[in-house]
Amino acid sequence: MMQRISNSQLYQLILTNIRELIREPGVLFWGIVFPILMSLGLGVAFTKKKDVITRIAVIGEHHLVKEPADSASALASFLLANKSVTEKDKSGNQIHKLTVPDDKLGNTTFIFQSFEWKEAMVLLKRGNLNLVMDEKNGMVQYHFDPMNPDAQLTYLKLSKLLGSTGPVVKEANTEVKPLTVSGSRYIDFLVPGLIAMGVMMSCMWGVSYAIIERRSKKLLRRMVATPMKRSNFLLAMITVRVMMNFVEAGLLFLFAWLAFNITIQGSVAALFALFIAGNFAFAGIAIFMSSHTAKTEVGNGLINAVSMPMMVLSGVFFSYHNFPEWSIPAIQKFPLTMLADGIRSIMTEGAGFAETALPIAILGSIGFVFFVAGMKMFRWH
Amino acid sequence: MSGTPVIEVRNVHKSFKTVQAVRGIDLCIPPGRFVAILGPNGAGKTTLVEMIEGIQQPDQGDIFIDGKTWKGNEKYLRNLIGLSLQETHFIDKLNVWETLRLFASFFNIGRERCEEVLRLIALEEKRKSWVVNLSGGQRQRLALGIAILNNPKVLLLDEPTTGLDPNARREIWAILLRLKEQSGTSLILTTHYMEEAEQLCDYIVIIDQGKILKEGTITDLLGEIQDLPVKPLDTRKITLDDLFITLTGRHLDDATHIK
Ligand SMILES: Nc1ncnc2c1ncn2[C@@H]1O[C@H](COP(=O)(O)OP(=O)(O)O)[C@@H](O)[C@H]1O
Ligand SMILES: [Mg+2]
Numbered sequence: 001m002m003q004r005i006s007n008s009q010l011y012q013l014i015l016t017n018i019r020e021l022i023r024e025p026g027v028l029f030w031g032i033v034f035p036i037l038m039s040l041g042l043g044v045a046f047t048k049k050k051d052v053i054t055r056i057a058v059i060g061e062h063h064l065v066k067e068p069a070d071s072a073s074a075l076a077s078f079l080l081a082n083k084s085v086t087e088k089d090k091s092g093n094q095i096h097k098l099t100v101p102d103d104k105l106g107n108t109t110f111i112f113q114s115f116e117w118k119e120a121m122v123l124l125k126r127g128n129l130n131l132v133m134d135e136k137n138g139m140v141q142y143h144f145d146p147m148n149p150d151a152q153l154t155y156l157k158l159s160k161l162l163g164s165t166g167p168v169v170k171e172a173n174t175e176v177k178p179l180t181v182s183g184s185r186y187i188d189f190l191v192p193g194l195i196a197m198g199v200m201m202s203c204m205w206g207v208s209y210a211i212i213e214r215r216s217k218k219l220l221r222r223m224v225a226t227p228m229k230r231s232n233f234l235l236a237m238i239t240v241r242v243m244m245n246f247v248e249a250g251l252l253f254l255f256a257w258l259a260f261n262i263t264i265q266g267s268v269a270a271l272f273a274l275f276i277a278g279n280f281a282f283a284g285i286a287i288f289m290s291s292h293t294a295k296t297e298v299g300n301g302l303i304n305a306v307s308m309p310m311m312v313l314s315g316v317f318f319s320y321h322n323f324p325e326w327s328i329p330a331i332q333k334f335p336l337t338m339l340a341d342g343i344r345s346i347m348t349e350g351a352g353f354a355e356t357a358l359p360i361a362i363l364g365s366i367g368f369v370f371f372v373a374g375m376k377m378f379r380w381h
Numbered sequence: 382m383s384g385t386p387v388i389e390v391r392n393v394h395k396s397f398k399t400v401q402a403v404r405g406i407d408l409c410i411p412p413g414r415f416v417a418i419l420g421p422n423g424a425g426k427t428t429l430v431e432m433i434e435g436i437q438q439p440d441q442g443d444i445f446i447d448g449k450t451w452k453g454n455e456k457y458l459r460n461l462i463g464l465s466l467q468e469t470h471f472i473d474k475l476n477v478w479e480t481l482r483l484f485a486s487f488f489n490i491g492r493e494r495c496e497e498v499l500r501l502i503a504l505e506e507k508r509k510s511w512v513v514n515l516s517g518g519q520r521q522r523l524a525l526g527i528a529i530l531n532n533p534k535v536l537l538l539d540e541p542t543t544g545l546d547p548n549a550r551r552e553i554w555a556i557l558l559r560l561k562e563q564s565g566t567s568l569i570l571t572t573h574y575m576e577e578a579e580q581l582c583d584y585i586v587i588i589d590q591g592k593i594l595k596e597g598t599i600t601d602l603l604g605e606i607q608d609l610p611v612k613p614l615d616t617r618k619i620t621l622d623d624l625f626i627t628l629t630g631r632h633l634d635d636a637t638h639i640k
Contacts, residue, residue, distance in 0.1 A: 003491060012486035016475060023474040217470040225436055225466070227459040228487040381436060 009228055013236035021206075021244060031202060031248045035194045036255045039187065042317070043260055046186035051107040054154045057120035058112050059134040064096055074140055075133065078162055079112070089113075100161070108157060130154040187260045188348045193316035195249045196278065196340035200310065202248065203282035204289075204303045206241045211290035212299035221381045230380065234287065242279045249275065267352035271343065274356050277363035278339035284367035285335070288374035310336040335366055385448065387412045387535055387567045388433060393442030395428050402428040403439070404591035410584075412534075415561055415568040417578035417585045425591040426571035427467050430539050433569065434464050446535060460488060463533030465524040467540050467571075473513035477504050477523055480512055481530065488531040495530070502526040502556060518549025525556060529566075536560075538570045542577060550577070557581055587625065594628045 005011050021027055058064055064076060084098040096112040112133075115123070123129045124145075131154045132143040140162060144151035214220045224230060256262040264271060289302050313320060313327075314336035320328060331337055342359040345351035353360075390408035394401070402425045410416055418426050431437040433444055435451040435458060443450065446458055471480050481495045499505055502522040507515060515523065521541055528536060542550040558581065560566060572578055578585050579599060586596040595602060 006482075007486055007489060007491050009486040009489070012483045016472065016479070016483050019479065020472060020474055218466060218468060219470060219472065221436060222466055222469045222471075223487070225434060225459070225464055226484060226487040227456060227489075 010232045010236060013228075013232055014240055017236050017240035021240060027206070027244075031198065031244065032251055035198055035248065035252050039191055039194055039252060039256055040259065042190055043187035043256070046190075051109065053109045053111065054130040054150075054157075055111045055113070055128065056154070056158070057115040057123065057129050057132045059117055059120060059132065060114060064112060064114050073135055074162060075112075075135060084112075100157075110154075110158065131158070133158075184348075185260070187256065188262060189319070189344065190317065191252065191256045191260075191262055192343035192347050193314075193340045195252060195275075195343055196314075196336055197311060197316045198248050198252070199245050199275070199278050199339065200282050200307055200336050202241055202245050203279070203286040204307050206244065207237055207283055207286035208290040208303060209296070209299050210237065211287070212293055213296055215290075215294045215379070216296050224380045238283045241283065242276075245279055246275075262347070264347050265350040266346035266355075270351070270353045270356050270360075271346045273353070274339070274342045274346065274360050274363070277360045277367070278335070278342075280367035281335045281339070281363040281370075282367075284370035284374065287378070288370040291374040291377040292379055294379070310334050313337070315340055335363060338363055386410055386445075387447055388569070389443075389445040390429075390433065391443045391445075393429070393432060393439045393444060395425075395432060395437065395439050402591055403432070405442075406588070406591070406593055408586065410567055410569065412567055413565045414584055415557075415582040416570070417582035418569060418571045418588060419573065419575065419578050419585055420571075420588040421573055424588050426588065427539055428591075429588070430537050430569060430571055431466075434462065434537055435459075460531060461533060462535045462537060463528040463531055464537040465521075465528045465539060465541060467543075469524060471512045471520075471523065471527075474511055476509050476511050477515070478508045480523065481526060484527045485530050490530055494532075498526045498530055501529070501559070503552070516549070518545050518552060521545060521549070521553060522556070525553060529560065532564065533566060536566050536568045538568065540571050540573075542572070542574065550574075554580055587628070589629055594625075 058075065064073075064079070079096055079098060082098055084096045086094065086096050089095050093113060097109060098112070099107055099109045101107050115132075117132075120129065120132045124132060124143075130144070130148075130151050134141040134143065140159075142155050142159065144155055146152065211220070214223075223233065253262070253264075285306070289306065290299065293299060293302070313323065313331050314334050315331075316336070320331045320337065323331060332341070338359040342351075342356045345355055349355075386409045388408060388410040390406055393403055393406050395403040404425075406425075406429060408416075418429065420426050428437065432439050433446070435455065438451075447461055449458060451458060472483075475483065478495070478499070481498060482492065485491070485495050499508060502525060504519060504522055504526070507519055512520065512523065525538070525541060528538065542553050545553070554577070557568070557570075561568075561581075568582070570577070570581065584596070584598055585602060587594045587602075
């Protein structure tokens with residue numbers, strides 16, 4: 001019995017595809033390690049409330065000197081009142097540090113350093129400074145790029161602090177209710193997008209490119225010059241890819257669950273069905289794309305031409321609602337958008353079959369149409 | 382010259398856009414015969430052989446293998462023939478044994494035969510080596526092993542020794558000579574090395590520009606040489622080349638001259 005199975009061509013073909021997969025370190029890196037690193041990097045960058053450090057240039061030395069006699073300067077008296085720390089930075093310049101604690105929004109540390117105007121402008125252009133301050137006749141002046149949200153934020157925070165009298169560090173932001181419930185964070189947006197993108201890329205390279213490469217090496221024509229069933233060849237390739245995609249998505253989810261406590265709020269069965277439909281759609285597209293050419297360069301270009309626009313437009317990394325109103329209905333019809341939106345709605349909005357039946361049906365049909373068309377044109381030689 | 386022919390090719394033509402690759406070829410090969418198709422690069426050897434293999438379709442003419450055409454008998458004929466293409470890269474990261482097992486599974490053949498073939502092509506030591514790490518000669522031996530996995534009644538090898546050094550070439554010859562002794566396989570082998578044709582084959586077909594120039598046994602063909610003005614010293618090696626020159630006015634190995 002075992003002998004029978006191990007002699008069967010479908011078994012051997014599947015085994016071959018698995019062997020190729022696990023013997024290719026690049027596949028494991030791009031398929032598994034890379035998405036996890038990406039979710040880690042972007043997830044930490046945008047999800048955890050980090051302490052904010054802002055750098056402010058103060059024009060002229062005297063505004064920063066903390067002598068009681070000099071308290072004509074509003075800034076100097078403010079720093080004095082709030083017990084700012086004066087220290088030397090790495091290059092030996094004197095800086096004044098003031099940390100405003102905030103356990104909900106994260107601490108803000110202001111670093112003041114005096115500069116000449118010209119110097120300050122150079123640093124501002126380089127992005128080393130958030131804000132330039134000046135004081136004329138007791139009036140505080142703020143110089144910053146109004147298009148820069150960071151600079152604006154620094155200005156708002158600082159002007160509020162300076163406008164108030166007395167020590168402000170203890171003032172609590174009582175009205176702030178941070179939304180950190182699971183499902184509304186960036187990581188909750190990102191992980192479904194990464195899962196969808198993983199399916200697409202895996203099918204593009206693992207099916208499309210792999211077929212084109214076999215054709216270019218004349219392996220395809222060598223294989224069909226045997227009694228091998230052509231359907232088994234494609235079936236094995238797609239099966240192994242889908243298995244791999246399950247592993248990739250599973251590991252990414254596992255990681256996101258451990259690191260960010262991400263959860264599936266909706267129907268797991270619907271998620272499963274949607275994932276299969278997405279795999280089917282992209283496998284079909286991949287077969288179609290690989291049906292004709294024997295040049296790997298052409299394959300490369302094709303894959304980029306198809307996957308790049310979707311990666312940018314389909315809302316993998318950021319919402320496509322930032323794009324112009326008129327383009328959104330079109331964007332929503334891309335298979336990657338449908339898959340990413342569907343996974344997102346199940347994972348974060350608690351959707352089930354009712355909400356995802358349509359995308360599942362459409363993705364399935366896309367797969368079917370491209371598969372049939374691809375097979376019609378498929379060149380085995 | 383006995384029995385019904387195992388391969389019969391009748392007036393076959395094949396053209397590509399601007400090239401007439403094969404222009405009316407007839408062949409009749411009885412069982413067990415080893416035939417060399419000898420010709421320079423671009424003569425149409427690959428096109429002819431691939432039409433016999435059912436990989437390309439002739440524009441005109443008929444091909445019968447074991448009395449059957451490709452149309453409607455694909456499954457039967459695929460199990461009957463073994464072949465190696467002019468250039469095939471197998472899967473780089475599969476080892477020799479896994480590659481044999483994969484191709485054996487297409488014929489529903491088990492491991493015993495794979496072991497046998499592995500011994501025959503003398504790659505037992507390389508059983509676990511990835512294909513990508515094999516030398517040219519070893520790769521050709523693997524291709525040959527895959528071609529004979531199913532004990533084919535008809536074996537078609539397209540330039541099995543091109544690009545190999547003399548030693549590697551001789552190893553392939555040894556395998557084929559053993560096969561000739563031990564099985565009733567018919568062989569069609571394309572080459573542009575006269576020595577190969579002489580060493581291995583009973584019958585030689587010289588083709589050029591898609592047409593047969595001369596065919597016959599070595600002795601037949603050497604008979605033609607009587608008219609030549611020059612008396613070569615090493616008759617075995619040079620005569621066919623000389624014959625080719627008298628037939629075409631060109632050297633047989635123009636493009637790929639062996640030193
Ligand atoms: N697929 C093809 N498309 C266009 N021309 C081809 C193709 N295959 C072969 N030819 C041409 O047909 C002729 C015979 O080629 P081929 O059968 O490969 O010769 P050989 O194997 O003897 O070197 C050559 O001129 C070659 O360029
Ligand atoms: Mg050739």
